[in-house]
Amino acid sequence: MSGADNNDAPTNVMPARYDIGPGMNKFVGEGGRLINAKGERFMEKYNPTLKERAGLRFLAFAFCLEAQQGNAPLFMDMTHLTPEQIRRLKDVLPLAMKMFESVGLVANERFTQPVEWMPMATLGRPGLVVNRRFEATLQGLFACGEACSPQAVPTGLASAATSGATAGKSAAEFACSGASPSLDEEQVKQLREEAYKPLQRSYGIEPDQILLAIQEAVIPYNVLLLRHGERMRRALQAVEDIRDNQLPMLRAYDPHYLRIAHEVRNLALVAELHLRMALARTESRVLLREDFPYEDNENWLKWVVARQDNGRVKLITRDVPLQSYPYQVERTKNLNHMWQLAQKLGIVNVEKGEIQWA
Amino acid sequence: MGIRHIDVRLCNGCNICVDICPLDVLRLDGITRKAYIAYLRDCQSCFLCQSECPQDAIRCVAVHERRMVKAW
Ligand SMILES: Cc1cc2nc3c(=O)[nH]c(=O)nc-3n(C[C@H](O)[C@H](O)[C@H](O)COP(=O)(O)OP(=O)(O)OC[C@H]3O[C@@H](n4cnc5c(N)ncnc54)[C@H](O)[C@@H]3O)c2cc1C
Ligand code: SF4
Ligand code: SF4
Numbered sequence: 001m002s003g004a005d006n007n008d009a010p011t012n013v014m015p016a017r018y019d020i021g022p023g024m025n026k027f028v029g030e031g032g033r034l035i036n037a038k039g040e041r042f043m044e045k046y047n048p049t050l051k052e053r054a055g056l057r058f059l060a061f062a063f064c065l066e067a068q069q070g071n072a073p074l075f076m077d078m079t080h081l082t083p084e085q086i087r088r089l090k091d092v093l094p095l096a097m098k099m100f101e102s103v104g105l106v107a108n109e110r111f112t113q114p115v116e117w118m119p120m121a122t123l124g125r126p127g128l129v130v131n132r133r134f135e136a137t138l139q140g141l142f143a144c145g146e147a148c149s150p151q152a153v154p155t156g157l158a159s160a161a162t163s164g165a166t167a168g169k170s171a172a173e174f175a176c177s178g179a180s181p182s183l184d185e186e187q188v189k190q191l192r193e194e195a196y197k198p199l200q201r202s203y204g205i206e207p208d209q210i211l212l213a214i215q216e217a218v219i220p221y222n223v224l225l226l227r228h229g230e231r232m233r234r235a236l237q238a239v240e241d242i243r244d245n246q247l248p249m250l251r252a253y254d255p256h257y258l259r260i261a262h263e264v265r266n267l268a269l270v271a272e273l274h275l276r277m278a279l280a281r282t283e284s285r286v287l288l289r290e291d292f293p294y295e296d297n298e299n300w301l302k303w304v305v306a307r308q309d310n311g312r313v314k315l316i317t318r319d320v321p322l323q324s325y326p327y328q329v330e331r332t333k334n335l336n337h338m339w340q341l342a343q344k345l346g347i348v349n350v351e352k353g354e355i356q357w358a
Numbered sequence: 359m360g361i362r363h364i365d366v367r368l369c370n371g372c373n374i375c376v377d378i379c380p381l382d383v384l385r386l387d388g389i390t391r392k393a394y395i396a397y398l399r400d401c402q403s404c405f406l407c408q409s410e411c412p413q414d415a416i417r418c419v420a421v422h423e424r425r426m427v428k429a430w
Contacts, residue, residue: 016428018420019402063429072430098405099420118429208399208424215427225429256382256397 013059016073016118018103020096028052030085032078034059035114036071045345057286060119061338064226064288065347068357075114083109119225126273127152129305134167135174140181142171151303197250198261204251207260211267213242218271227278227289236275242268272313277304280315284336290355295336297329360401361408361418366392368415375407375416399423 013034014020034052036042043051046062054062063074081089086109090097100106105115127149128136134144134152144167145153145160153163198204217238218224223231247265252258281304283289283296302317322329335343335350342348349356361383364375371391376384384407385396393415395401401423408416 017422017426019404019422067430095405095409098409098418099403102403102405102419103421120429212425212427219427219429221429256400259382260400 012056013063013117013119015076016116018096018099020099023093023096024056026089026092027076027078030078030081030089032076032081034062034117035075035077036066037073038071040071041077042066042071042074046341058338060225061288063117063119064221065342067221068226069347073116074118076117077114078111079114081111086110119221120219126270126277126306130167132166133170134163135170140174140178142167142174144168195262196258198252199255199258201249201251205246205249207250207252207257207264210242210246210250210264211260213246214239214264214267214271217242218274224274224278225287227287227291229279229289229291232275232279236272236279239268239271239275243272273306276313276315277306280304280317284339288336288338293335293339293350293353293355294333296333297331298333301329301331360398360403360421360423361395361416363417364393364395365413365415365417366390368413369393370413372412374410374412378406378410380404380406 013024032052033041034043041051043054043059043062046065047054047058052059063072066072066074086097086106097106100111100115105112127147128141128143130136130143130148130152134142134148136143144163146155148163153159198207217235222228223235247268250261250265252261278287281289281300282292283300284293285295285300301320301322303320305316305318307314307316339348339350339355343350346358349358364384369392371386371393373386373393375393376386381397381400381402381404383395383397383401384393386393401418403418403420403422405418405420408418
């Protein structure tokens with residue numbers, strides 16, 4: 001963690017029970033409709049023109065509003081698609097369609113029932129702050145793809161490839177220009193000991209237990225997608241408890257589980273960063289806070305940056321360099337446009353500067 | 359669940375499934391040269407092994423062994 005920067009994280013909506021990431025464009029493109037537990041096509045209400053074709057963060061917000069009104073679970077309804085459309089889906093999304101077929105959601109070239117869908121912020125991730133050469137703030141460290149902050153590299157294969165090409169070139173130039181690196185053997189020894197610790201313990205906590213605890217803290221829609229300081233502080237307490245009391249007890253049975261143990265350790269750090277940065281941003285911009293519903297261009301045209309400070313997370317803010325942008329932003333503070341929509345639809349009121357659910 | 363079955367009668371020991379599995383679930387038995395499921399719990403039901411096996415020896419189902427935490 002030489003410096004990480006995150007808040008306005010991308011969001012997505014995906015199948016709730018199956019690991020199917022790609023396909024949203026194709027499912028919607030073929031005519032998939034989002035419906036709630038009452039069978040209502042809810043996007044007609046939130047965006048009568050675009051409906052399911054509205055932007056992903058808009059869809060994620062609509063999911064949150066529906067859940068908040070007691071209309072969850074939510075579904076993608078593709079039962080009306082024709083066999084020809086199903087065959088097209090199979091051509092373009094073979095793995096996803098195999099998954100649906102294996103559990104009977106697709107049979108005889110038809111969807112047999114609506115598929116449960118949910119919003120997620122998984123694509124939002126903290127990452128290294130880099131310059132245009134993809135060089136991090138720590139000298140000699142380069143990053144590309146999803147290792148960079150979303151401001152530098154969004155998500156996706158194309159930007160992973162292009163940033164990787166530049167980062168590789170920069171790293172090679174750096175390697176050629178400097179003196180040979182010297183290793184601190186003592187530090188290497190310490191790092192190695194730390195890395196293998198979970199393997200050496202004869203008792204301890206399985207990575208699976210900690211993974212579940214992290215997920216339970218951050219996956220509910222009303223923690224990081226629909227935000228409130230109180231809920232995020234509760235989640236942060238849970239993550240800090242994991243960090244301080246459970247991670248030191250991680251146990252791995254073999255190298256396979258050692259890898260998972262380290263993944264779980266990283267996930268706990270990412271969860272902590274997400275929550276701390278989200279708590280620091282006292283406004284509603286891409287993701288919305290009930291306790292700070294205003295988009296605050298007076299105070300929050302800033303990035304939140306995390307640093308490591310004595311093994312702990314320290315946050316600072318950095319102004320967005322607006323003077324270098326071709327378009328200037330008005331320095332005003334207005335109710336976020338998505339909250340305005342919810343207010344217009346009679347779903348929320350704003351009282352004493354906070355959201356109240358109608 | 360996830361990956362359910364590898365048919366050892368069909369498996370030719372090519373190691374493709376072991377190489378391709380992104381979750382390190384599969385192994386090849388050093389003696390019999392047949393693939394086996396070593397870490398069932400970690401299977402994410404991605405269907406890559408089933409799709410790539412040249413012998414059509416693998417069957418998967420999109421149901422996870424791990425509990426999936428839901429958004430609501
Ligand atoms: C379910 C899903 C669906 C997606 N669908 C699409 C899509 O349809 N279209 C699209 O454009 N993008 C899609 N994406 C996004 C895209 O896959 C990613 O943005 C892209 O793969 C990121 O590439 P990367 O090289 O930055 O990272 P990765 O591909 O994650 O590569 C990181 C590599 O680093 C390795 N690694 C990690 N830690 C260490 C370590 N300590 N030492 C050594 N190696 C390490 C990992 O094993 C991994 O191989 C999807 C992502 C997901 C999760
Ligand atoms: S890919 Fe198929 S044939 Fe090859 S090792 Fe795996 S199961 Fe056996
Ligand atoms: S379905 Fe995917 S995760 Fe599961 S064993 Fe096959 S390749 Fe590995």
